[in-house]
Amino acid sequence: MIPTILEATRITKRFDGFAALTTIDFRLLKGERVGLIGPNGSGKSTFVNCLTGILAPDEGSITFDAHDITKTPAWLRARRGLARTYQIPRPFRGITVRENIEVPLRFAVGHTSARAITESAQVILEQVGLGDKAEFSPRGLTQVELRKLELGRALAAQPKVLIADEVMAGLSESEVDEILELLNRLNAEGISILLIEHIMRAVMLFSQRIVVIVAGCKIADGLPDDVMKQEEVERAYLGE
Amino acid sequence: MSNQAASVPPLRKPLPVSGRSRSGMAIILIGVALIVATMLFGSHIGEYYYLATYTILQFIILGTAWNILGGYGGYVNFGTAGFFAIGCYTTIVLNKIFPMPLFFEMFVAAVTAGLIGLGTGYLTLRLRGVFFSIATLALAIVLQTLIVNWSFVGGARGVYVIRPAVSGIFISYVQFLVVLMVGLATFAIFVAWAVEKSWIGIGLAAIRDDEAAAETSGVPSLRLKLIATTVSGALMGMAGAPFPYYVTYVDPATAFGLAIAVNSIAMPLVGGTAAWWGPVVGAILLGSAQQILTVTISSAANLFIVGILLVGFLTLAPRGVVGIVRGWKRGRR
Amino acid sequence: MEFSWDLVINAIVTGVILGGFYASVAIGVTIAFGMLDIVNIAHPAFMIAGAYLAFWGSEKCGFDPFVSMAVFAPCGYLFGRAFYRAYHFFFERRGDESLQGLAFFFGILFIVEIGVVLIFGVDYRSISEPYLESTIGVGFVSVPWRMLVPFLVGLGMLGSINLYLSRTFTGRTILAVSQDVEALRLVGANPIHAKEVAFGIAVATAIIAGVLLIIIQPVEPSITREYIGRAFAICVLGGIASIPGTLVASLILGVAEALTTTFYGPSWSPAVSFGLLLLTLIFRPAGIFGR
Numbered sequence: 001m002i003p004t005i006l007e008a009t010r011i012t013k014r015f016d017g018f019a020a021l022t023t024i025d026f027r028l029l030k031g032e033r034v035g036l037i038g039p040n041g042s043g044k045s046t047f048v049n050c051l052t053g054i055l056a057p058d059e060g061s062i063t064f065d066a067h068d069i070t071k072t073p074a075w076l077r078a079r080r081g082l083a084r085t086y087q088i089p090r091p092f093r094g095i096t097v098r099e100n101i102e103v104p105l106r107f108a109v110g111h112t113s114a115r116a117i118t119e120s121a122q123v124i125l126e127q128v129g130l131g132d133k134a135e136f137s138p139r140g141l142t143q144v145e146l147r148k149l150e151l152g153r154a155l156a157a158q159p160k161v162l163i164a165d166e167v168m169a170g171l172s173e174s175e176v177d178e179i180l181e182l183l184n185r186l187n188a189e190g191i192s193i194l195l196i197e198h199i200m201r202a203v204m205l206f207s208q209r210i211v212v213i214v215a216g217c218k219i220a221d222g223l224p225d226d227v228m229k230q231e232e233v234e235r236a237y238l239g240e
Numbered sequence: 241m242s243n244q245a246a247s248v249p250p251l252r253k254p255l256p257v258s259g260r261s262r263s264g265m266a267i268i269l270i271g272v273a274l275i276v277a278t279m280l281f282g283s284h285i286g287e288y289y290y291l292a293t294y295t296i297l298q299f300i301i302l303g304t305a306w307n308i309l310g311g312y313g314g315y316v317n318f319g320t321a322g323f324f325a326i327g328c329y330t331t332i333v334l335n336k337i338f339p340m341p342l343f344f345e346m347f348v349a350a351v352t353a354g355l356i357g358l359g360t361g362y363l364t365l366r367l368r369g370v371f372f373s374i375a376t377l378a379l380a381i382v383l384q385t386l387i388v389n390w391s392f393v394g395g396a397r398g399v400y401v402i403r404p405a406v407s408g409i410f411i412s413y414v415q416f417l418v419v420l421m422v423g424l425a426t427f428a429i430f431v432a433w434a435v436e437k438s439w440i441g442i443g444l445a446a447i448r449d450d451e452a453a454a455e456t457s458g459v460p461s462l463r464l465k466l467i468a469t470t471v472s473g474a475l476m477g478m479a480g481a482p483f484p485y486y487v488t489y490v491d492p493a494t495a496f497g498l499a500i501a502v503n504s505i506a507m508p509l510v511g512g513t514a515a516w517w518g519p520v521v522g523a524i525l526l527g528s529a530q531q532i533l534t535v536t537i538s539s540a541a542n543l544f545i546v547g548i549l550l551v552g553f554l555t556l557a558p559r560g561v562v563g564i565v566r567g568w569k570r571g572r573r
Numbered sequence: 574m575e576f577s578w579d580l581v582i583n584a585i586v587t588g589v590i591l592g593g594f595y596a597s598v599a600i601g602v603t604i605a606f607g608m609l610d611i612v613n614i615a616h617p618a619f620m621i622a623g624a625y626l627a628f629w630g631s632e633k634c635g636f637d638p639f640v641s642m643a644v645f646a647p648c649g650y651l652f653g654r655a656f657y658r659a660y661h662f663f664f665e666r667r668g669d670e671s672l673q674g675l676a677f678f679f680g681i682l683f684i685v686e687i688g689v690v691l692i693f694g695v696d697y698r699s700i701s702e703p704y705l706e707s708t709i710g711v712g713f714v715s716v717p718w719r720m721l722v723p724f725l726v727g728l729g730m731l732g733s734i735n736l737y738l739s740r741t742f743t744g745r746t747i748l749a750v751s752q753d754v755e756a757l758r759l760v761g762a763n764p765i766h767a768k769e770v771a772f773g774i775a776v777a778t779a780i781i782a783g784v785l786l787i788i789i790q791p792v793e794p795s796i797t798r799e800y801i802g803r804a805f806a807i808c809v810l811g812g813i814a815s816i817p818g819t820l821v822a823s824l825i826l827g828v829a830e831a832l833t834t835t836f837y838g839p840s841w842s843p844a845v846s847f848g849l850l851l852l853t854l855i856f857r858p859a860g861i862f863g864r
Contacts, residue, residue: 052456078458092449094514095442103446106439108458153457316675318614363855370612373675374805375854377614378847381802385844396840448672502683505676513672544687551680555663558673 004063005030005192006082006161011050011060013043020046021057021216028161028192033183035207035224036196039236043216044196045087048165052084053077065160078108083159087166089146091138091153098134100149101125101156108157121156128152128182144175151182162186163194168202176202204228212236263516264433271426278419282411290414294486296527297421298479301428302500303507303519305475308432309468310505311513312441314448315365316373320504322380323473325387325495326353327480332393332490335401342404342420342482349481350474357473358466365465384496398491401484417486424482428475432516435471444468476504499543503527506550512562521561576836584831586714592827593724594789596731597782598800599807599819601775604734606805607814608751609768611660612671615678617800618685619776623649623783624792625689631700638700642784646777653776657769682797689794699791723785728820730778735816737774747771751814799843806850812863821861825849 006028013021021043028034038044049055051062053074061070069077083104092100101121111117125131128148133141141149147167154162164183168176180202187193197203203210203224210227212220214236220227227233278285302320309315317323330349334340356379364375388396403413410416435441443464446454451461484490503526511522526546533542553560559567598620605613626645630636636644664674705719738744746767786792807826811818830845853860 054452054456073460074452074455075458075460078456084456086453090450090453092446092453094449095445099442099445103442103454103459104457106458107443107460112439153453157458310672314672316672316679318679363851367854367858369671370675371809371854371858373612374614374809375851378802378851378854381798381847382844382851385841385847389840498683498686502679505679509673509676540687540690544684544691547680547684547687551677551684554673554677554680558667 002029002031004028005032005065006051006194007063008047008051009061009063011047011057011062013046013050013055013057019216021050023060024213024216024218026211026218026221028194030160031187031190031192033187033193033195033206033208035203035210036194036213037198037200037203037210038213042213044213045165046216047213048084048163048196051163052082075107078104078157079110081158081160082163083108083154083157083161084163085147085150085154085165085167087169089143089150091141091146091149093138096134097130097136097138097141097149098122098125100138101152104153104156124152124156127155129178144171144178147171147179148182151179155186159191161192161194163196165196166198167195168197168199180206264430264437267426267430267433271422271429274422274426275419278415278422279409282415287414290418292528292531293418294414294421295531296523297418297425298483299503299507299523299527300425300520301421301479302476302504303511303523304425304428304432304516305472305479306504307508307513307516307519308435308475309465309472311508311518312436312448313444313465313468315369315465315469316505317376317469317472318373318501318505319376319378319380320476321496321498321500322376322383323353323357323476324480324483324500325380325383325492326356327477328483328490328495329387329393330477331481331484332399332401335484336392339404342485346424346478346481350478353477353480354470354474357476358470360473361466361469365462365469380496380501384492387492387495394491396492398489398494400489401487403485403488413485417482420482424478428479429516429520431471431475432519435468436516440464440467499539502543502546502550503530506546508560510549510553510560512560512565514559514566515562518560518562525561580835581832583714584835585828586716587720588828588831589824590716590720590724590827591831592824593727594720594782594785595727595803595807595827596820596823597723597727597778597785599804599811599823600731600734600816601778601782602804602808603811603814603816603819604747604771604778605775607808607812608747609771611657611768611772612675613678613772613775614675614801614805615682615685616775616779616804617797618682619649619653619779620783620786620800621689621792621794621797622685623780624787625693625698625783626780627784627787628693628698628700628792637702638784638788642781645784646780649780650773650777653773654769656776657772661765661768682801686794686797693794695793695795697791697793698787700787705788719788723789726781726785727823730781731816731820734774734778738816743767743770799846802843802846802850806846806853809850809858810853810860812860815860815862818860818862 004027008024008026011021011024024047036044046055050057053072061068063069064077064080064082067080069080092103098118098121101124102117105111105117105120111120122131122134125134128151130145130148130152133145138146138149150167168179171179176199183193183195183206195203195206207224209222210224211218212227212233219232219236220230302324306317306320309317327349330352331345334345334348360375360379364372387393393399406413406416443459446457446459447461447464455461487494507522507526508519510526511520512518526549530542530546533545557564602613602616605611605616623645627638627641630641630644631638664677705722708715708717709721738748747770750764750767803826807819807822810825811822826846826849829849830842833845834842
């Protein structure tokens with residue numbers, strides 16, 4: 001029995017009376033690759049924000065690695081091994097690319113030696129393909145490089161779970177493949193990955209299981225081919 | 241690898257490496273050297289220069305303290321005058337109850353101001369940065385109103401303070417105060433340098449640039465903000481403690497004055513908020529300019545110019561002198 | 574101070590009247606800060622500028638305060654639009670640091686206050702119009718016109734702005750902007766124009782409030798800072814972006830200040846607004862009508 005690493009139960013979130021999420025149940029197994037899809041505005045990012053602690057759900061609970069993290073602050077979840085990237089890259093613009101990576105190394109992992117941190121940061125930058133950009137300011141990076149920096153930062157936290165929130169949006173085909181390759185490599189190293197994407201090709205290739213959220217409700221959860229054949233899912237996408 | 245990266249040159253040249261810095265030792269050495277110089281050449285320095293130096297040193301401390309939370313962390317404190325006044329009035333209160341060494345008064349002032357900073361922070365730093373800023377403004381006004389209504393410290397009319405006798409190695413009490421302020425300024429700068437280069441500094445930088453992203457990278461933002469607010473407040477209180485002995489007459493209008501409020505923001509911003517030496521440069525530049533100008537034009541016109549410089553730098557040179565110098569260094573590579 | 578119901582009733586009536594005036598001060602902050610997220614702490618500076626413009630208008634041109642309003646408020650509107658354009662160009666576009674934006678408005682506040690000191694000096698300035706000196710009886714309390722007029726104008730301003738925001742196209746765009754800037758940008762509407770107009774309106778209200786202020790009492794430059802507390806206390810207590818909230822909070826503040834002044838003396842009154850602000854921020858930052 002593969003253990004569950006991340007579980008959300010009956011997550012409900014309302015904004016001012018508007019129900020952004022309604023009793024979402026979700027489970028991620030250790031080492032799994034799960035894709036999360038749904039139309040724009042369906043609540044995917046809100047769900048991720050609840051998982052990572054940026055938002056507090058009105059109802060429901062979240063368990064990570066057998067600990068209840070529903071009330072745990074975001075930074076502590078990051079320390080426990082829950083990492084994420086942001087839809088629109090959010091680098092720390094006032095410091096260098098390498099220093100961006102040093103932040104999670106220092107705070108999420110807890111390294112204390114300055115030299116060790118710098119060296120580890122460089123290694124991670126090489127891993128995501130930004131090795132020669134270490135001294136640059138994030139302002140000088142291209143879109144795909146910024147995405148890689150997001151992934152690098154998430155990686156540096158030595159996560160058990162990585163939530164990749166639309167990390168491929170707007171990229172070219174070859175760039176999408178690059179990111180996919182990186183994600184697959186990370187998964188092979190043992191990181192469970194939740195991929196939130198609109199690019200269906202990538203989702204179908206990558207996911208072992210697909211979850212579909214529409215208008216704040218989960219309408220499907222299963223093998224990619226089965227889910228994509230479901231009527232409600234077709235309607236949600238063709239109806240757009 | 242991606243073709244995109246190879247064909248599009250980066251828009252920004254590399255930043256200077258923020259590597260191991262030996263500035264910490266340099267700061268202390270310069271401070272000690274200045275103290276020695278003041279003691280040796282003390283009798284040759286006119287009273288006016290002592291007074292001018294005191295003011296500039298005070299602003300170095302206030303600007304440096306402000307910058308720890310403002311420049312490093314991105315949280316703007318509008319209530320510097322409030323924390324400074326806490327320092328002043330702690331001295332006044334202690335002096336009235338039981339005369340004691342200035343060092344002890346400074347310590348109590350720093351602790352009091354630090355605790356109030358901690359308290360204010362704890363109550364408001366969970367909110368958006370702008371609410372913290374408005375709260376600091378509110379705090380300063382509330383404190384001023386309390387002092388104005390407290391007759392023990394003289395209320396609105398103010399209070400006179402008698403300078404204690406000075407030990408023989410000093411020519412005058414003023415010289416002692418200046419030497420003390422050099423020591424305090426050195427201490428404050430050293431603290432700022434240490435914070436900047438430490439894990440607190442990089443955590444604050446992350447918070448300043450993007451607080452949510454910092455949190456999901458593991459940065460305990462509330463804790464770091466509280467540390468910065470407490471340290472900043474304590475240093476400001478420390479700067480205020482000797483002030484009553486310097487001016488010998490303190491009233492709320494001076495202690496909570498506009499000059500303190502605007503200068504503690506203008507000096508770091510003009511000098512540059514990104515580095516520990518920014519507020520120092522800003523204090524020396526703006527402080528000296530004001531000392532010179534006060535002689536020639538009214539103090540209101542003086543402050544007006546400070547305001548113009550503040551807005552001017554914010555609009556045209558937002559990274560201050562630090563930014564100009566770094567940009568110039570980068571261009572030379 | 575002896576307690577008597579008469580004093581309390583008087584204080585409450587005074588407070589309500591004052592509250593109406595305070596609403597005229599705070600509405601500009603509700604619009605600029607509450608709805609548009611522009612931390613315009615310089616708002617009271619624009620108000621004091623309006624007061625001194627009315628003074629200058631009265632001294633030099635013989636303007637009746639209402640004439641001053643009619644002349645200077647549109648100027649304020651145009652200035653506000655131009656000012657927002659500059660602010661947007663230099664600060665909002667840069668995106669990263671709200672530190673600079675906050676410090677900028679603080680600098681503007683400072684420059685205007687000191688500028689007023691340089692031009693007009695620190696003495697109290699006032700205007701007087703004969704028709705404002707009389708009083709009118711409201712129940713068993715007599716209220717001077719110079720207080721009743723600002724109260725009525727204040728309410729009128731809130732009412733007309735509420736209408737504008739809910740009935741006109743630009744007004745509704747402004748409301749939409751306050752809800753979600755991102756969504757608007759996706760849809761293709763230009764929030765910059767709406768924000769520009771809104772800021773212009775905010776500055777115009779500040780000018781009008783300034784004229785009302787000098788009708789109520791003589792002014793001197795350091796009053797500016799008291800009003801930062803009042804304006805933001807009302808805005809936050811009322812729920813940041815809520816116009817009914819602004820009205821209710823203004824009345825609450827007015828009454829609280831009047832009661833404090835009556836029973837504890839005027840030297841405590843600056844603390845009332847700032848104290849109220851601190852308490853709101855600590856215990857209910859969303860305010861009364863806020864989300």
